[in-house]
Amino acid sequence: MIQAATETAALAATLAEPADPLAFTATPCPLGALLDTAARDYPDRPAIDFLGRGLIWREVARQADAAAAGLQAIGVGKGVCVGLCLPNTPYAVIMYFAVLKAGGTVVNFNPLYTERELANQVADSGTRIMVTLDIALIHDKIAKLAREGRFDHVIVCSMADALPPMKSLLFRAFKSKTLATVSNEAPYLRFARLIGGAATPRPVAIDPEQDVAVLQYTGGTTGVPKAAMLTHANITANIQQVLATNTMIERGAERIVCVLPLFHVFAMTAVMDFGVAIGAEIILLPRLDMKQLMATIARKRPTMLPGVPTLFAAICNAAGTGQDFSFIRFCMSGGAPMSLEGMERFRHLSGSPILEGYGLSETSVVTTTPPDRVKIGSVGRALPGTIIEIRDPEPPHAILPQGARGEICVRGPQVMRGYFNRPDEAAKTFIDGALRTGDIGYLDEEGYLFIVDRIKDLILCGGYNVYPRVIEEAAYQHPAVQEAIAIGIPDEYRGQAPKLFVTLRKDVSATEAEILAFLNSHLNRIEIPKAVEIRETLPKTMVGKLSKKELVAEEAAKAAQRR
Known part of the structure; x- marks a missing residue:
């Protein structure tokens, strides 16, 4: 169905109506309507806090509208890809909604990508308009691509202008280099000039089911970067699904830390x-700086804290004696498995349990979440309107019975439309209409999903399947182990x-032999690592998830040298 932009606020208001999980039907709407509704319902409530500078919802919507009009003036409309190469700043939120309101498609770029990685993604997506920041580390890579003629327009946002007045002065004085x-x-076009023209964009007819809102790049199950096409309906449905499972959310009153x-x-x-x-205040931090994060938590007293396991572990390590975290009511962990020991440490610190969910780029992100209660080791049950199938990995046509381990496949309104310009990859990723996730897991008798491991991470030991996560979970039970990766x-x-890599907790010691002896009593003979290696740090992705690929490449190079 096609809905004119002027009618979207009324449609988006359906998000405020609680859904019946047993009879869930998503109400597709353009994503830009979410911001219109927040500005209408909470015009003077805090919307964004960035290092102490606050914006209210009315102001965020005003700037997004002006930016959308500016984008339309330089040619943005239906199907036009606009790249966002920005760290966490107010510009990331404003320009995201501006692109969508102008009718364009957002292409997210990692600001720390190399020039080669940026160039590849620019070419693959057909991005001709890029939004970036005037920080040299980011801007200069974009500028090099601009000199090669890759962009029609480069919109540059000012870091100093985003800061509170005093911090802005200090930044200009001491961080000018x-x-x-x-x-x-x-x-080149400055952000201030972009929003200096018309105050509102021309209405655009958005078809939520068909129009792509975001091209989200992912390695998927093959490791080859490709763009998941997420429609307006995919993402708004996912938000409605999550809201249907969270009855304690207080609209217009929550505060979310976003690091x-x-x-x-x-x-x-x-x-x-x-x-x-939900009209929450989004507390943005540009990067993970633990001192800054802990000070922000104390200053803003957030009610919601989303993160990855390494972030929660770092908070536990940085917390001072008697530091109060009781104001945090919702903690959401995703992106990687969280150990039971890690969950218990944070619950003891804050009194708030960590809700571990499951999802991936191809499902707009959320697929499962714990409902009324948490089951240890589980990532919860399927969201309303979502069907999870456990299929035989090879061939994937047979659906396995309850309790059997197999590949997790997903159906639901949040599942992507496909991969951009990659019909061959999409054909490999879908089976009988269900999305193949590349993860191994099983469902228990109550429909709770348990993740066993990634298919590609499976270790084949003399004909036996060994799951790295089993080894890592055993390692986390050792009192000295801080982080663990098995490959x-x-x-x-x-x-x-198997080989196990670990880091140790501060002020706690252990030897590799001691850890290996500990594992002998927690794993079967096939699962025992051939070696344990203690390191100062372990590789992580940009999101903070522990990363195996660097260690796999390192060990492969060692093996090649021994031949």
């Missing part, structure tokens, strides 16, 4: 879009053998 030299010639990067689908949907939908390494006798 971090600023880029921004050209005033084409294709997760908004260019990642977790923060984009579960923090920004969800926060706008498969080449083994002449068994083909592959």
